[in-house]
Amino acid sequence: MTCIELTDIGFSYIAGRKGIFSNLSLKFNPSEQVAIIGRNGSGKTTLAKLIIGMLKPSTGHINFDGKLIEKKSIAEIAEKVGYVFQNPNIMLFTNSVENELLLSLQRFNFTKNVKEEKINSMLDFFDIAKYRKIHPRLLSRGEKQKLALATVLIQDPDAIILDEPFSGIDMAQKIIIREFIGKLKDQKKLVIIITHDLDSVLEESNRVIALSSGKIVFDGKKTDFFKESKNLHKAGLTETYMLKMLYSLQQDGLPETILQRKEVIGFFSKRINDT
Numbered sequence: 001m002t003c004i005e006l007t008d009i010g011f012s013y014i015a016g017r018k019g020i021f022s023n024l025s026l027k028f029n030p031s032e033q034v035a036i037i038g039r040n041g042s043g044k045t046t047l048a049k050l051i052i053g054m055l056k057p058s059t060g061h062i063n064f065d066g067k068l069i070e071k072k073s074i075a076e077i078a079e080k081v082g083y084v085f086q087n088p089n090i091m092l093f094t095n096s097v098e099n100e101l102l103l104s105l106q107r108f109n110f111t112k113n114v115k116e117e118k119i120n121s122m123l124d125f126f127d128i129a130k131y132r133k134i135h136p137r138l139l140s141r142g143e144k145q146k147l148a149l150a151t152v153l154i155q156d157p158d159a160i161i162l163d164e165p166f167s168g169i170d171m172a173q174k175i176i177i178r179e180f181i182g183k184l185k186d187q188k189k190l191v192i193i194i195t196h197d198l199d200s201v202l203e204e205s206n207r208v209i210a211l212s213s214g215k216i217v218f219d220g221k222k223t224d225f226f227k228e229s230k231n232l233h234k235a236g237l238t239e240t241y242m243l244k245m246l247y248s249l250q251q252d253g254l255p256e257t258i259l260q261r262k263e264v265i266g267f268f269s270k271r272i273n274d275t
């Protein structure tokens with residue numbers, strides 16, 4: 001169970017210039033499903049890299065479970081928080097899918113058999129067993145994305161940050177990734193999803209943090225975020241087809257708290273059965 005707290009964070013890519021963040025404070029609690037949303041360049045990836053220690057804040061502090069991360073190495077942070085990069089190519093280093101997973105287990109003292117078992121279970125779960133001996137560079141975008149997720153999941157961190165997990169993949173791959181996120185939720189992990197895909201926010205998260213030019217313009221419950229379209233506009237985002245449909249169904253009695261597809265179907269099925 002990991003709790004991450006950022007206090008008064010300031011950060012600039014270019015020393016001496018006005019930074020992307022100043023006085024940014026945020027707290028992530030164990031078992032939360034958080035969506036970080038915002039336009040291109042609003043600072044989502046930078047925020048993730050600060051959390052995992054890849055970038056160092058110029059001011060302020062980041063704590064994990066009450067301990068300052070300045071005092072931890074990147075490897076120590078990685079034990080607590082897994083980060084799946086926006087570009088999966090950055091995460092793949094070896095000459096085969098199986099070696100990629102083996103590399104992720106390097107720091108663990110598991111026996112050869114246990115490692116093998118863990119690798120097999122990841123290959124099966126992500127449906128990539130047939131690529132076991134294949135060079136990761138030869139995989140499609142979606143398959144690379146699944147392998148990148150597997151290399152993080154296999155290390156069993158308490159918290160996972162997924163940076164744009166749904167970009168550039170088709171519906172079938174999306175469904176697998178959604179199942180994967182469901183599995184993380186069942187394991188009570190802190191799941192932070194950085195995304196432009198508002199429809200996936202409706203399905204996957206219970207808290208929304210919206211960034212605009214490095215400022216938090218909304219932090220609260222998903223239901224409160226979607227209640228008012230001005231929240232979307234503050235974050236520079238526009239309504240998706242799904243959201244337009246939900247708002248129109250709300251005119252027909254759908255409660256504002258019902259946002260997931262399954263719940264919407266459940267609500268109207270019940271209404272039909274009751275009439």
Ligand SMILES: Nc1ncnc2c1ncn2[C@@H]1O[C@H](COP(=O)(O)OP(=O)(O)OP(=O)(O)O)[C@@H](O)[C@H]1O
Binds near residue numbers: 014039040044
């Ligand atoms: N290595 C870098 N050097 C200088 N500026 C950078 C660097 N990386 C990002 N930036 C700038 O910092 C700002 C925030 O970038 P960041 O990548 O965090 O945004 P983002 O919200 O993740 O965007 P996207 O949705 O496109 O992934 C942008 O203005 C970007 O140009």
Ligand SMILES: [Mg+2]
Binds near residue numbers: 045086
């Ligand atoms: Mg980004």
